[in-house]
Amino acid sequence: MYNTLLRHFGPQGWWPGESKEEIIIGAVLTQNTNWANVEKAIKNLKRAGLLSLRQLSRCKEQRLSALIRPSGYFNIKARRLKAAARFFVSHPFKYWDGLPAGEFRNQLLEVHGVGRETADSILLYAFNQPSFVVDAYTRRFGHRHGFFASKANYEEIRNFFESYLPGAPQIYNEFHALIVKLGKEYCRPRALCDSCPLNKSQFFLAYSKNKQESHHSP
DNA sequence: CGCCAGGGCCTCA
């Protein structure tokens, strides 16, 4: 499926940010939010010279929330950005060199506003660590293909992908980005299976046949 | 107008 998606859509070139710091900031801003809105907030931050964790840690929360208003949840996200900024000021990037990714992940999860997906996005896209990112698109895509139950928990789903994929960050990076692309164009809330690039794959056909035999809905 | 978008925290069983 990875190869089919890559062939169909081409390399996605993620993360859409230019620096580690911008990726971390974007990971918080994009929580349950359209990326286009995040870009407006990032542009505001850049113009204000605040696209930096050190600057964010010094900025007043109220000023910050005004700047990131277009990204939605601006009061909540201002607080979360401050927390993430403080975290990386007290534990700079170099601090994590050579430390186990699992420990880094646990520390990230302690930060207010950094949950599993945000932590994994930071690990994978800012630090090139092989942690598979599970988002709403991933759940929808995986559930529709019968990989796991719709109510499967985060770690269960992450483990599913990590156990079937080579543990290379570049693969996790590209696959997640491709799943997002698929989720936006085909695997939408109302699924467009007829034109989906995956409905011609050998795996999909075998799966559909299986489903039919066991009387499940498609 | 309603739906949706690259979640996470808090509360309460």
Added chain:
DNA sequence: TGAGGCCATGGC
């Protein structure tokens, strides 16, 4: 542990 409420803007 997990379900449910809450947070908010902007595009279609």
